[in-house]
Amino acid sequence: MSAPETPPITPSEALEHLRDFPAFADAGISMRAIALDQNGEYRAYLMVLSKNAQAALAQIAEESRASALDQTPVAYAPAVLIAPGHVMHVSSGEAASLGKVVEQVAGDDSAPYSDLPPRTVVKLLAFRFTAADGQQVIFFRFADTLSQLKESKFLALARAGNVYHKLEPADVMLLRRTYDVTYIDGTAFFTHKPTFERAFGFFEQLRAASGETFEAVTAELRIRGMEQMKAACMKQPQMMAKMASIRRSMNSDPGYAAAMTMERLVAFVRERDYIDVEIATEDGEEVLVYKDDVVHRFQILKLLDDDYLHSVLTERDYESGSKVQP
Incomplete structure (x- = not known):
């Protein structure tokens, strides 16, 4: 006799698991850029992080966790708006793109960021936190105009020791101090619905x-x-x-x-x-x-x-x- 199927984790249970997740600073932290390849498939590119960068990203994760847990969950529906004080949720199975992106981020076989083809547009940034027991929480940030410096009328110089060096646009990434999506146990939680729909193929x-x-x-x-x-x-x-x-x-x-x-x-x-x-x-x-x-x-x-x-x-x-x- 086959074992009974394990029932899917509900959004409420996923939020409880998010609440119980260990301190993000104590988890394994990795960051990936998500882009479409020439065949229109999502690909993840691993970005190596220093210790102080990991600590800063963990702090943003704690703030995002607190925000998600402090709001009233509402199920996703195309015609439903997100009222103030609410967070919308949707399962990965309801949007093929969301599941495909999570699959790329959850594994450990991502190509290095240096392999990202020239002029490829980064769609998303993913921040994966893995606890000692293997439990994962993934935060997504929608790529925007602030993600990477562009050519401008300003010359950017950075100090290393007593020497100032010219910064190339590709050397600097600016991130807002918030995450747009919290994903755990097959459920994504978010507050910016139109942007979420565009990013994950709902349209x-x-x-x-x-x-x-x-x-x-x-x-x-x-x-x-x-x-x-x-x-x-x-x-x-x-x-x-x-x-x-x-x-x-x-x-x-x-x-x-x-x-x-x-x-x-x-x-x-x-x-x-x-x-x-x-x-x-x-x-x-x-x-x-x-x-x-x-x-x-x-x-x-x-x-x-x-x-x-x-x-x-x-x-x-x-x-x-x-x-x-x-």
Whole structure:
């Protein structure tokens, strides 16, 4: 008889493990630059650190740990924003790129930083802390314009003993005193959602899923400007997030898509003059009109995401982009 599978570690358990992790200054510390190779695959390049550099990075890790533990966790969803005092979490399995990057960082076969090809753009910096029992915590910093000095009108000189030497841009790396992502036990915690999504390939996943959802939910609808609307839903991040919300509703309730009929949508709009969706007639049939300007581009999506609600308690109508069924 095979042994039962070990259940996955929950985000709450991962935070407890982060709390119990030994002092980062006492852990093994390594730093890697993450870049894409010519085939679009992530590669990690090991950067050798001095003792005082390791101590400084460990201090930043302690501050990042305290920050993550002091905030309320909220699960990742494309249409969910991170409110103040909250930290968002997502599993490595929900984004292929995140898992691939972690795989590169967690191992010990990284190429040296000196092997980084010329003119290669570094996407991420990874800081791995390994406890004596093998437990790992990985912090990520998104590479930005401050990561490495660029050519400028200033001449940089550094003192070594009594001698000043010219600094080359590649010799200096400037790091903000914060980490952007804390990763432990298969879960990433972060507070800068759009940057996280761009860094770990979420937009590519959203784009593909948006196209599939759009086809499914509009298959029986008549929309003037259908192709223009689909193109916007596969390009604009907020609209992709809206499509993801519609997809969740469709997946959780088989009757959801069936309820989104042309007749019901037209009747719903006509009964509520505050819904700014134009209804036109083409070939004797009513159609919804998609408008691509900033004011109107979300209006049909709000209909499809069931954003217009009625309160039984107060008899008031509301527009709500965030809904939870009892």
